Amino acid sequence: MDALTEHTGTCVPLRRSDVDTDQIIPARLCRKLTKTGFADALFNRWRKDPEFVLNQPERTGADILLAGPNFGTGSSREHAVWALRDYGFRAVIAPSFGDIFLRNALRNGLLAVALPPDVVEGLLERADASPAFALTVDLRAQRVVDGERHWPFDVAPRARWLLLNGLDDIEVTLRSHEVIAGYERTRPLWMPRPSGGAL
Template identity: 50%
Template sequence: MQAFTTLTGTAIPFGMKNVDTDVIIPAQYLKTVSRTGLGKVAFPAIRKDPDNVFDTPRNKGAPILIAGDNFGCGSSREHAPWALADMGIRAVIAPSFADIFSGNAFKNGILLVQLPQEAVDRLMAVAAEHPLTVDLESQTVTTPFQDRFSFEVDPFRKHCLLNGLDEIGLTLAMDGAIASHEARLGRDRPWI
């Protein structure tokens, strides 16, 4: 997983509320176990409109998405964060997120930033023409106009994101302790 420290870039001012995982990536695209290629088919109902916010030249490949309340609700599908990541999204800013989506996004290296609606509204207005900066170390989102919004993040998730550690990376970081335990176990309990 790629480490996340500070991200400055274009933010897609999406803003839609109650976007469920079926809107992000419909069921017909869930047959794959590959994480690549899903970005092209993400948000298909919205992208039918040629003037949609995702496919404008300015927003194509943007690393930040600003969404509405209850983003990622609906069924549990890891394909939703896979699709976002394949689009280039590294951070999503919204007033709230569905719990299961939140866990899946974290496990796939996407930072979810929960801010009050007023802050999200301000960021939506700024994002129409200017980049935003999401700083995980200081836990802030800033604009070129000196707006500064602080957000909370679970300390364990922050550690993992800052260091690029997914579940496999966390296990590999314990390689020495695991090898030591296995050696001790082989010595003390050879029958196991």
């Protein structure tokens, strides 16, 4: 996973509230177990509308999503985050998020930033007015920067550490490979062994 310390990108204004994971990616399109190959499925139903914001050529390459409150509610499917990441989004800024979506986002390299509703509304207005509108999301300083203005945000310490170092939980576990292998070598032979060969 790529480390995320500070990211500057143009913004896509998604003026919708209570966007659930089925709207982000329909369940019928969640058949793969890889984390890639979902970019075309992102907001699948809405993208059938030629006027939908992601269909606007001037929004191509934007990688910060601005959204309304309660973004990512609904099911626990990680595919919703995978689709956003696969499309190219590095951060989502909204007033609030579904709890499970928030955890899934941070575990999969997507920074979900909660800012006050009036701040998000102001950012949405700026993005509506100009496809070139860009923000900087600074995870080290935990703030969103728009020129001279900036707004702090909170992120769980472990999630922040994982993102800053470009790690997921499996990669952290594998850092202890030698300790795990040493433990496995001392286990009695009658106990179950890891599948796929010895460590």
